[in-house]
Amino acid sequence: MDIEAHERTVRSRIAEATDADALRAIEREYLEKGGVVADLLASIPTLPPTERKAAGQGANALKRAVTEALESRRAALDGAQLEAELAAPDFDPTIPARPLDAGSLHPITQAARRLEEIFSSMGYHVLDGPEVELDHYNFEALNIPKDHPARDMQDTFFVSASGDRSDTSGALVMRTHTSPVQVRAMERLEPPFRAIAPGRVFRQETTDATHEHTFHQMEGLVVGDGISVAHLIGTMKTFLREVFERDLDVRLRPGYFPFVEPGFELDARCPFCESGCRVCKQSRWIELCPCGLVHPNVLRAGGIDPERYSGFAFGLGLSRLVMLRYGLDDIRHLMGADVRFLEQF
Template identity: 40%
Template sequence: MLDKIKELIGDVQAFTASTQNEVEAFRIKYLGSKGLLKELFAEFKNVTPDARKEFGQSLNSLKKAAEDKVAKLTDALENTTSKHSFYGDLTRPSEPIELGSRHPISLVKNKIIDVFNRIGFTVSEGPEIEDDWHNFTALNLPEYHPARDMQDTFFIEQNPDILLRTHTSSVQVRYMEEHTPPIRTISPGRVFRNEDISARAHCIFHQVEGLYIDTDVSFADLKQTLLYFTKEMFGKSKIRLRPSYFPFTEPSAEVDIYWGLETETDYKITKGTGWLEIMGCGMVDPNVLKNANIDPTKYSGYAFGMGIERIAMLLYQIPDIRMFYENDKRFLEQFKSVI
């Protein structure tokens, strides 16, 4: 009988299990109400007195070995199950990661930046909450200037000196104050105007404005830069400049590109003329240079500015500016394949 108990102890120590069901079957076999230990303890009364001590010790050793084995296997399997549920099956093929898409405004902004980077323009940024000096006065728009009415402004807490910038020209003023010519920079950013929201206008939109200041800068340099931009951005090589007015440039012009009249859409977006207005530009007014502590007798420069939404609407044929701000996934997913 002692030999049988020792053999059972060896079996218990050698037992392994990969599932909770196997452990439970093992427990029932040895420790259950009808298990082997129950039967062996029942045989204890038939053991001779001189062998009872050794027999009892062997039974206790078997019982302890069985209990320890059940506890050890149960703990190991529970930890394995817990880790599996947390990490999942690491051998399974992973789920395909759904690719996001860039916003069309970001796509166009990055493309504009890339075009001007190739000819030496750096990128400058500034605060969206501005003061009157940088947004208006330094740009040749003193208080009560009638041109201020062209830009309905959001003021901060009724403070007439603090406002949401109406253009990124304010960044150019800050850049001129901090740098000496030659200056060649573009200023992309979000701007705000108190306008009614419609399919063609919004109170929040984005601009990119460019500035070049050096000695002997002429209007011909401006025209050549704009022609390069339209070729790179739109693939169009025909532009025209119409006289216009901006307080911070003199002379000033509106820039049109010849879009063509090849399709019905061309007729629609150009109103049958084939021409599209894309930006404003001009030579920097000497007063603006003076306000930024740049000598206008030594330096001259040109500036230009365009709305990113307008460019994006032309490139992607988007009919409503409000679509840029509605966060509709069906709209944004169309730009997944656009680099």
């Protein structure tokens, strides 16, 4: 059979094929190993030399013709099949799709983002710091030297840099607070500046409804000329107004933290009641965060001259804020990874 006869035959067979299986059979018969085109090519060396070139071109032309014809017939059949499906009465393209489980942001993430928005609008940098921290930043530079009793206030996870469990040098710790970012910020930024640093912190705690080994804080730090307690109070009131959407009174009680002097506990008026409730334990005040003016030793550790500049710092409990906001009574829900809990947010 000559090439043209082959081509006529295969074209008409392809045109008559009504499904993908039939086209696939033709494809095998002509184009694959041991098929018509392969046989034609294999026979070339047996031909007289003058005919070989034409035979080769003919075989390749047949291969192209079959490939193209198969392709266009397949497209035509697919199109016809789609039209048939759309026309069939049992297919309704207007039925809504099944809903996908899209997930949602964790309430801590939502709170952190809201606070970042609020403080960014007040000109604060949003900073990040390492969760595995040097003892230097977590303690030393924050005015908590090795033998300082304040180290006992924070039960610490120590990390061995060598992976050797007997290595108790304690040079690396899981940060016990977000305060190390204060010193890192002072090293990076020129005063005056304002910065917040939300993040995870770790304590070696026995967990219960109010204690968790992993929780979230947000550090705040302002350094500049003549920064005073009045600036601190003004900032906290502004931030509370943004979060609770109304003015809340605040009060300062003396508090001891080695990295501030003077140090305070800042309380806010309970936003949930007029005369005492479960959240404020009937006191009408809610403990909000430790804060104070940055200790001169800490400024010095960050390379800032305490004679020239002063600053305030606060350590908001993000986990605590979220518990307050949603009336949660057990902190373990937050990191518990229970989807039934998380689905509510």
